[in-house]
Ligand SMILES: *[C@@H]1O[C@H](CO)[C@@H](O)[C@H](O)[C@H]1NC(C)=O
Ligand SMILES: *[C@@H]1O[C@H](CO)[C@@H](O)[C@H](O)[C@H]1NC(C)=O
C-alpha cells in the first residue's frame with residue numbers, strides 16, 4: 001500500500017516539476033541604448049541591443065522557459081514585443097500562453113527610461129523563425145530588433161536533412177532620419193517619402209555600381225563552404241517596403257514560414273513583405289568563379305526612381321575566385337501586374353505530413369471541416385485627418401491606446417477606458433479615434449477578411465495566434481468567394497500580405513484566452529492607429545485572465561501601485577527545485593507510514 005502510494009506521489013511530484021519548470025530555463029540580458037553609426041554613410045542615432053545592431057539572437061528550443069531582462073537606457077519609454085513569440089500556436093492544444101508578456105501598448109505598461117522589466121514566458125509547442133522588436137514610439141525605425149529562433153526538440157526530426165549551419169538575414173527599408181524625426185513627420189500628416197536604402201543585417205549595400213553606391217559603406221558578407229547547405233532565416237523588419245529577395249545563381253528552397261513547415265519548393269526569388277519571416281535551404285552548388293550577390297530590392301515601385309532602395313550583400317565561397325561584378329540578378333518584371341506575386345503567395349502551402357513542434361503531423365487539424373462561428377471584415381483605408389489628428393483606420397476607427405492597459409484595467413476593475421464595440425463590418429461615412437476592441441468568442445472559429453482599400457501593399461499580424469491563409473484575390477470580398485478557399489493545405493502563419501485593392505481571408509481558432517493585438521505590419525500605419533485588439537474570455541475559468549506576473553508594471557490610473565522604478569529581480573523559476581523538494585517531502589511522508 002505504502003509503496004503504491006509512494007509511486008503515485010512520486011508521479012505527482014514529477015508531474016509538478018514537469019509542469020512548473022521541468023523544461024530548461026534560458027536567460028537573456030538586453031540593454032537597449034543609442035549608438036551613432038553610419039549604415040548608409042550618414043552618421044545617425046541607432047537603437048542597439050547590447051551594443052549590437054541588429055540585436056543579439058534569442059535562440060531556444062521548443063518548451064524552453066525564457067527570461068529576457070530588458071534594461072531601458074533610451075531617453076523614452078520602451079516596450080519589447082517578441083513578434084510572433086506569442087503566436088504560431090498549434091491548434092487544439094491547451095495554451096499556456098500569456099498576454100501579460102506580449103509587450104504591446106494597450107495590454108502592457110511601457111518600461112520607463114532607466115527602468116527594466118523581465119519578460120518570462122515559455123515557448124510552449126512552438127518552433128520556427130521569428131524576431132523581437134520595440135513596439136511603441138516608432139522605435140523599430142531606428143533598430144532595437146533582433147532574431148528569435150525556436151529549434152526542434154531532439155525527439156522531433158526536421159522534415160529535411162539537418163542544415164550545415166544557420167544564417168540570419170534581417171532585411172528592411174531604412175531612413176537616415178531617426179525614429180523621432182520620422183514620427184514627427186507622421187504626426188504632422190506628412191508622407192515619409194522614399195526610404196534612403198535597404199539594410200541587410202544593419203549594413204548598407206555592397207558597391208555593385210560606383211554611381212549608385214558611394215564609397216566606404218560597410219556591407220554584409222556571408223562566408224560559406226562549397227557543397228554545404230545552409231538554413232537562411234530571412235526577416236523583413238522594415239517600415240513599409242515589400243522586398244524581393246534573391247541570391248544570384250542559387251535556388252531558394254522554402255521550408256518554413258513563421259513557425260510552420262511548408263511544402264518544400266524552389267524559387268529563384270521571393271517576395272517578403274513587412275513583418276514576414278521565411279526560412280530557405282540554400283545549397284552552395286555553384287562553381288565560385290566569383291562571389292555572388294544577395295539582393296533585397298523594393299517591390300511594386302518605379303525601379304528607375306527607387307534604385308537606391310536596394311540592399312546588396314555578398315555570398316562568399318571559401319574557394320571564390322574573385323569579387324562579384326556586373327549587374328544584379330533581375331527582379332521580377334511585373335510593374336503593372338501583381339498577379340505573379342499573388343500567385344507566389346498562394347503557392348506557399350503547408351506540408352501536412354511534417355511534424356511541427358509536436359510529433360503529430362501539422363495537417364492533423366482539419367480546419368476545412370470546422371464551422372465558422374464569426375466573420376469579421378477589416379477594411380483598411382489610407383491615412384486621413386480625424387478630429388485634427390493624423391490617423392489610419394481599420395473599419396473606420398483609428399485606435400487610441402487606453403491610459404490603463406486593458407489587462408490591468410480588467411484585473412483591478414478600472415472602468416471606462418475601453419469599449420467592446422469594434423464593428424465586425426466596415427463603418428461607412430465617418431471615421432473616429434477610439435479605444436474600441438473586439439468582444440471575441442472564446443473557442444470560436446473565426447473567419448477574418450482583410451480588405452485593403454489603401455493604396456499600398458499591406459501586411460496584417462495577430463499576436464497570440466496563427467491563422468490559416470485560405471484565400472487572397474483582387475476586388476471586394478463577398479460570401480461567394482468562400483467557394484475559392486483552400487480548405488486542405490493552406491499555410492498557417494501570423495503575418496499575411498494584403499494587396500492593394502484586394503482581400504485576404506484567414507481562419508483562426510480563438511482558443512487562447514486574453515486580450516490580443518491585431519495590427520497593420522507596416523510600421524507607419526500601425527503607428528497611426530491601424531490596429532485593434534480582441535478580447536477572449538474563458539467564462540469557465542476566469543482566473544486565467546487575471547494571473548498577472550509578480551513583476552507586473554503599473555501605469556495609467558494604477559500608476560500609484562508601481563513600487564520601484566528599477567527592475568524587479570525576483571526570480572521565480574525555482575519551480576523545478578520545488579518539484580524535487582515536493583517529491584522528497586512526499587516520499588519522506590509516505591515512508592513514515
Ligand atoms: C533537430 O532534429 C534533427 C534531426 O532532424 C537533429 O539532428 C537535431 O539534433 C535536432 N535538434 C535538437 C536541438 O535536438
Ligand atoms: C550603374 O548605374 C547607372 C545608373 O543606373 C547605369 O547607367 C550604369 O550603366 C551602371 N553601371 C554599371 C557598371 O553597371
Ligand SMILES: *[C@@H]1O[C@H](CO)[C@@H](O)[C@H](O)[C@H]1NC(C)=O
Nearest residue numbers: 250251253264265266283285
Ligand atoms: C531545390 O534546388 C536544389 C538545388 O539548388 C536541389 O538540391 C533541391 O532538391 C531542390 N528542392 C526541391 C524541393 O526541388
Ligand SMILES: *[C@@H]1O[C@H](CO)[C@@H](O)[C@H](O)[C@H]1NC(C)=O
Nearest residue numbers: 249285286287288289290321
Ligand atoms: C561557372 O558557372 C557560371 C554560371 O553558371 C558559368 O557561366 C561559368 O562558365 C562557370 N565557370 C566554370 C569555370 O566552370
Ligand SMILES: *[C@@H]1O[C@H](CO)[C@@H](O)[C@H](O)[C@H]1NC(C)=O
Nearest residue numbers: 301302303304305306335336
Ligand atoms: C518611372 O519613372 C521614370 C522617371 O520619372 C519615368 O520616365 C517612367 O515612365 C516611370 N516608369 C513607370 C513604369 O512608371
Ligand SMILES: *[C@@H]1O[C@H](CO)[C@@H](O)[C@H](O)[C@H]1NC(C)=O
Nearest residue numbers: 159262263264351353354355
Ligand atoms: C513533408 O514532410 C516530410 C516529413 O514528414 C518530408 O519527408 C517531405 O519531403 C516533405 N514534403 C515536402 C513536399 O515538403
Ligand SMILES: *[C@@H]1O[C@H](CO)[C@@H](O)[C@H](O)[C@H]1NC(C)=O
Nearest residue numbers: 366368369370371372373445
Ligand atoms: C456545421 O454546420 C452544419 C449545418 O450548418 C451542421 O450540419 C454540421 O453538423 C456542423 N458541423 C460541425 C462539425 O459542427
Ligand SMILES: *[C@@H]1O[C@H](CO)[C@@H](O)[C@H](O)[C@H]1NC(C)=O
Nearest residue numbers: 419420421438439440441442
Ligand atoms: C460579449 O459577448 C458575450 C457573448 O459572447 C456577451 O454575453 C457579452 O454581453 C458581450 N459583452 C459586451 C460588453 O458586449
Ligand SMILES: CC(=O)N[C@H]1CO[C@H](CO)[C@@H](O)[C@@H]1O
Nearest residue numbers: 452453454455476500501502
Ligand atoms: C482602392 C480600392 O480598393 N478601392 C475600393 C474601396 O472600397 C470600395 C468598396 O467599399 C471599392 O468600390 C473601391 O474600389
